Amino acid sequence: MGGDFAPEAAVKGAILAAQELQNEEQILLIGKEDVIHSLLKEYGYTGKNISVVNASQVIEMGEHPTKALTQKPDSSIAIGYGLLKAQKAVAFCSAGNTGAMLVGAMFSVKAIEGVLRPSIASFVPKLRGGFGVILDVGANADCKPEVLEQFGELGSIYAKYVLDIQNPKVGLMNLGEEEGKGTVNTQAAHQRLKANEIVNFIGNIEGRDLFNDKADVIVCDGYTGNIILKMAESLYDILSEKGIQDSFFDKFNYEAAGGSPILGINGNAVIGHGVSSPRAICNMVLQAQKMAASNISERFKKNYSA
Structure with missing residues (x-):
């Protein structure tokens, strides 16, 4: 739900990315369920690579990051990091509030020990x-x-x-x-x-x-x-x-590139540009997929545990 052109750009970008993924790989679109389903239907998506996770709250671009995450636990950013922490997602991307993305990374999945x-x-x-x-x-x-x-x-x-x-x-x-x-x-x-x-x-x-x-x-x-x-x-x-x-x-x-990865945390997270277009969203998702496939977070952990 985050970004200047959300949720339309995010949904269109996810559809583009889904065409590039393997059959077993899934994109979880986190946001207002009815809105997302309506857009998927409007854009004619009938594939099986996209699932929807409901989030009733939205962190707006101008909100204070720490207050917003505390006061909006059912926002897409809070839920996204929750899924990443619980290892129910291998990567989390958002073109939403950059500060909230950073605060979420530091206080939810947290920094790798030693970083x-x-x-x-x-x-x-x-x-x-x-x-x-x-x-x-x-x-x-x-x-x-x-x-x-x-x-x-x-x-x-x-x-x-x-x-x-x-x-x-x-x-x-x-x-x-x-x-x-x-x-x-x-x-x-x-x-x-x-x-x-x-x-x-x-x-x-x-x-x-x-x-x-x-x-x-x-x-x-x-x-x-x-x-x-x-x-x-x-x-x-x-x-x-x-x-x-x-x-x-x-x-x-x-x-x-689609976005900027946060390196040194327990998981894979990518921050997208606030003005992200569908193409940018697509490339952000594909970048996150490559990070997950390379097991980069575990490689960081191995380096600092040594």
């Missing part, structure tokens, strides 16, 4: 094809060196098992390539990543390295990452306004 701060990740198109992963992009504006080091680990595991990049190269976003450059935090994070045997750390990278093959995993605090992400989205918007079409810049469109 200092779960991160929101996003994807960076590469000039030679494929995508890299950048984290954090908004959940953690200020990060201590040990948190940045852990982002390198989380991103590396995600890149290997979900993006199929063997031995992913990890770079620390900085204002210069030299080891001594940057803030006190990035200098300390550089030393920690350099000594970390889990990641393939290649050193500092600069903004101009974002789209080349220097790094597959780009580590930064959420303040920096969010600015990078929004700037990339604006490039796509500018080119669209000027009528310029290019296959590489088409990958800057938020619809291509």
Whole structure:
């Protein structure tokens, strides 16, 4: 029920995604049952890959996240995380209230033991094809060196098992390539990543390295990452306004990935853009399916239990 074009976009997107899934895979549409059934009928869906779970309450986009989750336990976000926690769903996606999605992740399924701060990740198109992963992009504006080091680990595991990049190269976003450059935090994070045997750390990278093959995993605090992400989205918007079409810049469109995964929690969760279209919803669901198929959450747990 969340998102600027909900519930129509969510239902249309689920129908598109259902066409891509295996027969045994199910999409659970959580929301007002009568509304969803009416839309499924209107759009002519007769398949067996979509089920409906009733949620009588809706968290609006402008509501305070913590208050909304507390006061609306029968909302689609609260029920979605409940299903994820009870392992009755392998992934949960929403284009609804971003704050409520983050609060739900932290206080319902919670962070994996050993993870200092779960991160929101996003994807960076590469000039030679494929995508890299950048984290954090908004959940953690200020990060201590040990948190940045852990982002390198989380991103590396995600890149290997979900993006199929063997031995992913990890770079620390900085204002210069030299080891001594940057803030006190990035200098300390550089030393920690350099000594970390889990990641393939290649050193500092600069903004101009974002789209080349220097790094597959780009580590930064959420303040920096969010600015990078929004700037990339604006490039796509500018080119669209000027009528310029290019296959590489088409990958800057938020619809291509569909959403941003929350990494480091007990389960698979993806946050969609508030303006998500049916195509974006479809790609968000397929991304969540790939995360579940790769068993990424369990891989994180195994790394930190070790």
